Amino acid sequence: MRLFLREQRPVIVIYFIQLAVVTFVYWLDGYRNAAVSMYAVLLSSCLLAGYLVFRYLTHRSFYRRLQEPAESIGDFTDVKPSSPLSESLHRLLKSQYRHYISELSGQTEKIEGHIRFINQWVHQMKTPISVIHLMVQQESDSRSVAIADELDRLRKGLDMVLYTARLDQFEHDIYVETLGLEKLVRSLITAQKRLFIRGKVFPVIEMEPQLSVVSDEKWLTFVLTQLITNAVRYTLRENGKLYFRAYAKNGRTMLEIEDEGIGIPESDLPRVFDAYFTGENGRRFQESTGMGMYLAKEICWKLGHELDIESEEGRGTLVRMKF
Known part of the structure; x- marks a missing residue:
């Protein structure tokens, strides 16, 4: 009216x-x-x-x-x-x-083609990486060890590209199952043993063996790998420890990963999960991309998990995942 x-x-x-x-x-x-x-x-x-x-x-x-x-x-x-x-x-x-739908369909097709290209390219790059890794894994000289370390970084970078490209089509690539939490963490530690050795960090597992969670193993493994990589990267002192704790509280399963690293400045803490945000620590460590924690948060949200972080500069960081 x-x-x-x-x-x-x-x-x-x-x-x-x-x-x-x-x-x-x-x-x-x-x-x-x-x-x-x-x-x-x-x-x-x-x-x-x-x-x-x-x-x-x-x-x-x-x-x-x-x-x-x-x-x-x-x-x-x-x-x-x-x-x-x-x-x-x-x-x-x-x-x-009609014009809008036509243009939107064209742009969607281009994006999907780009994602298919990225996925194909990543898989093609993984083949020579695996071949080079097989060539140097039996060698123990410093040069071969350095090459293997760089291959690990390259493989993780390719995984980040692949998971970033698949994030928008998350629902097409998910398989939910019951996972034993301690078994999953131990397998991750074994897979990342070169990272722990290079960083001179010792993992400490304090978990109840009967705890299990319902999640997607592949996506959850990627998230935990990002958390472990960050924890080891920012632990500078030798013989530092990385604690893995799991327990049940209020009907929910909690997984905590706590390091003894440099910590996160209080001013950077609210923006840790923002895309491309590297913060003060990221400027000190040039390998930081600002995407690891962002992807971890997004994947946890899509899986129905919660991801929190607590940190004190100079004392370390604790990341808590709630299932």
């Missing part, structure tokens, strides 16, 4: 101005019967009111659709045009909607 009145306001104003002018002309011509003039004004006003009521009733759905916010891009299609103006606007919106 408000939109209708705002649109018809000029018509109403012009009508009363015209009525006043006509009445004034008749008054100048000598017709000064006030009762007849008022009767004419009343009849004319009734005609105007009838026109406005008819106009509102026939355009009510159109005005309501303009006034209410759209819930989706195709929400206008349920409006039935009731006048030439609304019909023309409806045709225009449908035409723009």
Whole structure:
């Protein structure tokens, strides 16, 4: 109704101005019967009111659709045009909607093609990495060890690219099952033994063996790998420890990973999970990309887990995952 009145306001104003002018002309011509003039004004006003009521009733759905916010891009299609103006606007919106859908489909196809290319490229790169790793794993000289370390970094970088590309299509690549938490952590520690040796960090497992969680093993393994990599990377002192704790609390399973590293400055803590945020520590360690913790948070959210972080600069960092 408000939109209708705002649109018809000029018509109403012009009508009363015209009525006043006509009445004034008749008054100048000598017709000064006030009762007849008022009767004419009343009849004319009734005609105007009838026109406005008819106009509102026939355009009510159109005005309501303009006034209410759209819930989706195709929400206008349920409006039935009731006048030439609304019909023309409806045709225009449908035409723009078709162009929008066409462009959106084209862009979506390009993005999906790009993701397919990234996935294929990552898998192709993993093959020579595995071959080189087999060539140097039996060697114990410092050069071969350095090559193996760089291969580990390269493999983790490729995994990050792959999981980042798949994140938007997460629901197409998920398999939920019951996982033994201690077994999963021990297998991760074994897979990352070169990282622990290079960083001179010792893992300490304090977990109840019967604890299990419901999750996707592949995505959860990627998240835990990111957390372990960060913990070891920022533990500078030799013979530092990385604690893995798991326990049940209030009907939920908690997994804590606590390091004895340099910690996170208090000013950086609220932005740790932001994409591309490296913070003060990231500027000191050039390997930081600012994507590891962001991906961990996003994957945990999609899996239905919670990820919290506590840290004190100079004392270490504790990351808690709630299942």
